[in-house]
Structures are given as structure tokens and as C-alpha cells.
Amino acid sequence: MTVKRRPDGRWLADCQPIRGQRFRKLFKTKAEALRYEAYINANKAVDPSWNPKSPDRRRLSELVDLWFDLHGHMLKDGKRRKSKLDALCVRLRNPVAALLDPSTYAHDRRIRAESGTTPKTLNNELGYLRAVYNELRGLGQIEYDNPLRLVKPFRIEERELSWLTDDQITFLLDAIRSGCDNPHVEPIVLLCLATGARWTEAETRTPANLKNGSVTFTNTKSSKARTVPISPELEAFLRNHWKRHGPFTGAITSFRRALARSGITLPKGQASHALRHSFASHFIQKGGNILTLQKILGHSSLAMTMRYAHLAPDHLKDAIKFAPIARII
Structure with a gap:
């Protein structure tokens, strides 16, 4: 960059603040040329269009690592998500x-x-990868749009939730009591059936969580603690069990074996969740309130609890009453 006097007496400001951009202008006085040169230099420093950044060449795996360092490590399933994202990076050849x-x-x-990968698993992975881009953009680590923002998840048909009848519950408990190799299976099953708890929530309960005829569940899926009352008989059973056998230990495998012995067939993935x-x-079938059920189950959204609404005794009875064939048959 320079300011030179030309033979005709005028002054030439010749500036090239960045490679590929050159600015030349003639002025009557040297002062005007110097002011122009200063203006060009100042704009180079503050105007992004005059000082463009080099393109972001970071690989997908680098973004996944950065996401985990800044955000993912705080999630309950952060390590599991990262392992799935790492595998996805490998399959996509780490672009x-x-x-x-x-x-x-x-x-x-x-x-x-x-x-054979299920649509639900694939939708989860899409959500995980989108979250990496969205979270890093929110943290100011990337400046471009999420490249997967328009990719649609698979549409999943809602499947019927499997639940046990009174007879099936009896068969299951008989199978547990007659030949189970883990003494903790029965109290965990009873706790799930009495409170609607998830298997892992019930399996991690201790005597400290049982107070005044109620069980408190912490470290839940929604991260919110909830307290559910139980009968005096179940409370006494649990306290006696803990005195005899100590804290609960992992019992899901023994439960599945007992379920197989009972002869009850459940859809894949609904074994222990069928208790909930x-x-x-x-x-609901006995007239319970849907809002109360939402609080007991710990659902963050009522829409999740509404899956059970069709089991209410008076649900959609008007379909029978007002159907056009009501007076014919």
C-alpha cells in the first residue's frame, strides 16, 4: 500500500488490503490520499466482507468431540450418544x-x-446428529446451517401397548416364586406393578427411598423426582426383604427367564416395560384420573399418558349409541 505523486501533480492512493482486492484512486492533495488509505485499512479491520474467514474444514468427528466437551458430557446418556455418533462418523467416512x-x-x-435397524433407532440417531449442529451453532462454534435440517424422520406406526391381565399377573408371580434364581425379582416386579415405575427405577430403590408408606423415585428419565404411595402390606414386604437379602441387585435377566416360564408372550422390547x-x-380401566396417572408415571407431557385413555370404561361409548345401525340390530 502506498501513496504516490503522479507527473500531473495529483496523488494516487494504491491500496491492496487483502489479496485479490485492490483499490486505486486519484486525489488533488496528499492529505486526501492518506485519509483514503486510512479509510481502506480501517474497513479491512472491521468489515467481515473485506476480511472473510477461511472455510470451516473441521471433520464431523471433530464436531462430535467438541459437542461432547461443551454439552454432551452433561447428559445422562451423553456417553452412549457419543458412541453412536462416533460410529455414524465412521459409516459416513467422516466428511x-x-x-x-x-x-x-x-x-x-x-x-x-x-x-434390520428399527425406525425408532434411526430416528433417534438423526435427532442426535441434528443436536450436535444445533447446539454448537447456539454456542457460537459454527456459523452455518444444520445440513440435516430438512431430512425427515421415519414415520412410525403407533403400536399397541402390551399389558398383563389379572390372570397373567398371577401366572407371572407363580413362575417367579416357583423357580427364580434371584430373590430380588419378586419385590422389583411388585414395586413396578404397584407404582408404574420403570424397571431401572424400581431396581435402584433402597430403604432410604421408602418413607411414610410412599416410595420416592429419583434419577428418573425426566430428571424429576416423584413420590408414589404404596400399600402397608407392600411396604412391610419390602422392608423384610431388604433385611433378609440386602439391597436390590441386577435382576432383569432372571425376570426374563421367569417370564418365559410363565408362557406369556410379549412384543419385542416390552418385557419389563409391560409391568409399567x-x-x-x-x-384407567378402574376409573383412575388421567391427570393423576400422568403424575404417578412422571410423564412430562400429557400426550404420552393419553395413550392409555382408550382403556377408560366410558371411552367412546357414544360410538355405539349414535352409530347408524343402532336401531337396525
């Missing part, structure tokens, strides 16, 4: 994150779907 091609992702998703569905289903 430049800013240049991730949605069609490349969709092709990988198709291959996995054809190999059974509590909710019986609660």
Missing part, C-alpha cells in the same frame, strides 16, 4: 462437517434400515 451431504446420510440410513403398562392400564 467435512459443513459439507455433509443429506443424501449421503439418507443412503446410509436406508442400508441400516434394510439390515399394566399398572397404567388397570389404573
